[in-house]
Amino acid sequence: ETPPGLPLRVNNLKKEFGGITAVDGASFQVEEGTLTGLIGPNGAGKSTTFNCITGVHKATSGHIHFKDEEITGLEPYEIAQKGLVRTFQIARELEEMTVLENLMLAPKNQRGEAIWRSVTPGARRGVIAEEKDVRKRAWETLEFFEIDHLAHEYAGGLSGGQRKLLEMARALMTDPEMVLLDEPLAGVNPTLEEKILDRIHELREQGQTFLLVEHDMDVIMNNCEHIIVMHQGQVLAEGTAEDIRDNDQVIEAYLGE
Numbered sequence: 706e707t708p709p710g711l712p713l714r715v716n717n718l719k720k721e722f723g724g725i726t727a728v729d730g731a732s733f734q735v736e737e738g739t740l741t742g743l744i745g746p747n748g749a750g751k752s753t754t755f756n757c758i759t760g761v762h763k764a765t766s767g768h769i770h771f772k773d774e775e776i777t778g779l780e781p782y783e784i785a786q787k788g789l790v791r792t793f794q795i796a797r798e799l800e801e802m803t804v805l806e807n808l809m810l811a812p813k814n815q816r817g818e819a820i821w822r823s824v825t826p827g828a829r830r831g832v833i834a835e836e837k838d839v840r841k842r843a844w845e846t847l848e849f850f851e852i853d854h855l856a857h858e859y860a861g862g863l864s865g866g867q868r869k870l871l872e873m874a875r876a877l878m879t880d881p882e883m884v885l886l887d888e889p890l891a892g893v894n895p896t897l898e899e900k901i902l903d904r905i906h907e908l909r910e911q912g913q914t915f916l917l918v919e920h921d922m923d924v925i926m927n928n929c930e931h932i933i934v935m936h937q938g939q940v941l942a943e944g945t946a947e948d949i950r951d952n953d954q955v956i957e958a959y960l961g962e
């Protein structure tokens with residue numbers, strides 16, 4: 706059982722690909738309402754951990770709990786339905802749709818067709834079934850991310866940073882309880898990087914829980930209140946930026962890249 710206030714708990718997670726052990730018994734927790742960072746050198750197992758939590762990969766062993774439920778082995782849409790969402794790169798079909806259309810489709814994709822059709826408005830926190838409600842929320846979300854001026858542009862024509870904003874906006878359309886972001890700032894120019902981080906902080910102040918996966922140590926150090934460091938598929942260290950900064954094992958792991 707996951708106690709209240711502890712939405713995500715990863716326990717002894719292991720993932721093997723053939724003979725390669727990508728995640729080797731990682732255990733950590735994410736507290737409610739925090740902006741928690743997961744860092745580590747290249748190949749540490751961050752993305753694999755992220756993919757196991759979100760159901761994209763099936764764990765070889767171990768347990769993942771979201772709130773009071775075990776989610777190990779569930780499909781990505783089932784995990785999203787429970788309020789644990791991730792960003793996805795804009796798929797090719799979606800590039801040929803406008804930014805607004807992308808947002809309007811997001812709850813449908815994330816929550817799964819059946820749920821989309823069957824759920825009545827307000828049945829669960831954040832579930833939105835009526836098209837006019839979806840449209841209203843889409844515009845509010847576009848305004849929040851300051852991309853409303855791009856509403857009628859094709860998603861395929863956006864810059865790298867604008868795409869990242871759209872990906873986050875799509876995730877937020879479902880009013881999730883927790884958001885997982887894998888390298889949300891990769892390839893983003895400094896102006897948009899600041900904007901994305903500002904949005905994350907604003908949402909966090911509203912009580913949103915985030916797990917941010919990043920290779921760039923400085924981004925995590927400057928923005929996350931709790932940091933988990935992975936190395937060789939395991940959790941090497943955990944704590945605040947101050948704790949991590951002075952940890953010899955962490956410094957060594959990054960130097961060894």
Ligand code: ADP
Binds near residue numbers: 722748750751
């Ligand atoms: P990170 O995101 O921290 O850079 P990854 O989780 O992507 O690390 O990778 C961890 C290890 O697992 C690496 O050695 C990588 O080569 C390996 N790996 C990741 N995905 C696969 C896969 N689909 N098949 C085989 N090996 C993989």
Ligand code: MG
Binds near residue numbers: 751752753
């Ligand atoms: Mg990665």
